[in-house]
Amino acid sequence: MMSSMGETVMRMGTLMGSIMFIYTMIQQFIPRQISDYLSVYMHRITAFLNPYMEISFDEFTSGGGEWLKLSKAYTAVEAYLGPKSSKFAKRLKARIVKGNKGLVFSMDDYEEIVDDFEGVKIWWSLGITVPETNSFSRYPSATEERRHLTLTFHQKHRAIVTKSYLNHVIKEGKASMIENRNIRLYSNNANQGYYEYKKTLWSHVEFEHPVTFDHLAMDPAKKQEIIDDLVTFSMGRDYYLKIGKPWKRGYLLYGPPGTGKSSMIAAMAKLLHYDIYDLELTAVRDNSELKKLLHDTSNKSITVIEDVDCSLDLTSRREKKKMEEDEKEVEESNEDISRVTLSGLLNVIDGLWSACSKERIFVFTTNYVEELDPALIRRGRMDKHIELSYCCFEGFKLFAKIYLDLESHELFGTIRQLIHEVNVSPADVAENLMPKTIKRDSQVCLQNLIKALEKIKEDGKLKAEEEEE
Numbered sequence: 226m227m228s229s230m231g232e233t234v235m236r237m238g239t240l241m242g243s244i245m246f247i248y249t250m251i252q253q254f255i256p257r258q259i260s261d262y263l264s265v266y267m268h269r270i271t272a273f274l275n276p277y278m279e280i281s282f283d284e285f286t287s288g289g290g291e292w293l294k295l296s297k298a299y300t301a302v303e304a305y306l307g308p309k310s311s312k313f314a315k316r317l318k319a320r321i322v323k324g325n326k327g328l329v330f331s332m333d334d335y336e337e338i339v340d341d342f343e344g345v346k347i348w349w350s351l352g353i354t355v356p357e358t359n360s361f362s363r364y365p366s367a368t369e370e371r372r373h374l375t376l377t378f379h380q381k382h383r384a385i386v387t388k389s390y391l392n393h394v395i396k397e398g399k400a401s402m403i404e405n406r407n408i409r410l411y412s413n414n415a416n417q418g419y420y421e422y423k424k425t426l427w428s429h430v431e432f433e434h435p436v437t438f439d440h441l442a443m444d445p446a447k448k449q450e451i452i453d454d455l456v457t458f459s460m461g462r463d464y465y466l467k468i469g470k471p472w473k474r475g476y477l478l479y480g481p482p483g484t485g486k487s488s489m490i491a492a493m494a495k496l497l498h499y500d501i502y503d504l505e506l507t508a509v510r511d512n513s514e515l516k517k518l519l520h521d522t523s524n525k526s527i528t529v530i531e532d533v534d535c536s537l538d539l540t541s542r543r544e545k546k547k548m549e550e551d552e553k554e555v556e557e558s559n560e561d562i563s564r565v566t567l568s569g570l571l572n573v574i575d576g577l578w579s580a581c582s583k584e585r586i587f588v589f590t591t592n593y594v595e596e597l598d599p600a601l602i603r604r605g606r607m608d609k610h611i612e613l614s615y616c617c618f619e620g621f622k623l624f625a626k627i628y629l630d631l632e633s634h635e636l637f638g639t640i641r642q643l644i645h646e647v648n649v650s651p652a653d654v655a656e657n658l659m660p661k662t663i664k665r666d667s668q669v670c671l672q673n674l675i676k677a678l679e680k681i682k683e684d685g686k687l688k689a690e691e692e693e694e
């Protein structure tokens with residue numbers, strides 16, 4: 226308490242400082258009832274003479290009845306002060322918080338740090354209130370000690386602190402909380418069977434996929450274009466507001482199996498630090514459940530529908546009449562089958578869900594782009610269409626560098642020639658280049674790839690001959 230009081234004394238000038246100092250000294254020697262009584266008058270005097278104001282954030286707010294819940298504002302302020310505390314505070318607390326990447330630092334009890342905002346000096350201190358009753362409780366309740374963060378500033382800065390500074394603190398704090406916690410992967414089909422009774426719309430796990438854009442083998446210019454597109458989107462809040470469009474963007478990733486569609490989604494999430502919602506449409510009962518699921522996703526997230534052509538009957542292959550017949554049949558024969566319709570999906574993507582959510586990315590993947598209904602993939606819904614294709618020589622060079630630490634080799638020429646002649650997926654190239662022994666012999670790995678490429682070439686020839694016959 227003394228250190229915080231000492232700082233206050235310094236700020237308040239000599240007269241007030243002396244009064245406070247004397248009061249603090251004598252407070253220790255007088256009975257509690259008298260001290261409490263005097264405190265009331267001391268507060269009145271200091272309020273009159275003190276040009277400084279205080280705003281405090283309590284760690285817990287009322288959660289109904291005796292129970293308390295952690296205050297969101299306090300948590301955001303704590304996150305904002307974290308980096309400043311680790312830089313300037315002399316006494317720090319370090320702890321591991323579930324879902325966070327590393328240790329989380331905060332200032333220790335009764336510690337104080339100074340912040341600067343547009344030339345205005347602001348003091349933050351961490352205090353504790355200890356209620357007098359001592360009844361036993363397992364959870365944070367009204368009877369346990371509670372922390373509060375207090376900011377002190379000169380009253381002439383009242384407007385700037387209450388209007389701009391605090392907004393800045395909360396915004397930065399929330400952003401730092403998101404940045405520091407691990408990305409989550411949500412799924413909607415993990416709550417079936419035994420756990421039915423516990424049903425929640427989404428269940429999540431920590432997302433720990435190691436892939437980034439640096440690992441993706443594709444045309445470098447195309448890769449950069451996608452990265453720029455994503456970053457521009459994530460920084461486009463004001464722009465979307467200006468043009469009057471919901472802040473969302475749809476990406477359609479299409480191409481043969483093993484060309485990196487799922488890997489790219491992981492790389493996107495890591496680049497932007499967004500959570501992923503892996504929406505399994507076949508596990509969604511009907512349009513209204515779909516609506517609930519999408520309403521339950523958070524901002525700054527990527528909602529993914531993989532293999533959208535297989536998920537549902539969303540293709541254009543079928544004529545309208547046949548579709549109607551089939552729907553009727555489905556209704557009659559099987560009540561359990563998913564009855565999400567194309568229009569149901571489009572309605573949620575375009576409708577209210579878009580209007581009340583921010584910074585959302587939608588990704589559809591497919592192996593058969595030509596079979597999708599044009600309504601589903603038109604611009605405005607799927608704004609950017611990205612084709613992921615067979616491995617090119619540039620892609621192979623990236624794999625050789627990552628997997629074998631090779632920038633060049635005498636066998637590269639042969640591989641360049643073969644890779645131009647055959648259609649081989651990056652997944653196949655990667656698998657063939659992976660060392661199969663602990664010794665990691667690069668020569669053997671390259672030869673394995675050459676053998677595999679020659680086999681694909683040979684098989685292609687045979688198939689062509691058979692077709693001719």
Ligand SMILES: Nc1ncnc2c1ncn2[C@@H]1O[C@H](COP(=O)(O)OP(=O)(O)OP(=O)(O)O)[C@@H](O)[C@H]1O
Pocket residue numbers: 440441442443480481482483484485486487488489592613650651652653655
């Ligand atoms: N372009 C790529 N760059 C780097 N690695 C790739 C690429 N494409 C595929 N891979 C490798 O192949 C594996 C499978 O790739 P991925 O699951 O991303 O393919 P996909 O296009 O989603 O396939 P599918 O259409 O079958 O779902 C990945 O684990 C990755 O190691």
Ligand SMILES: [Mg+2]
Pocket residue numbers: 486487488531590
């Ligand atoms: Mg995939």
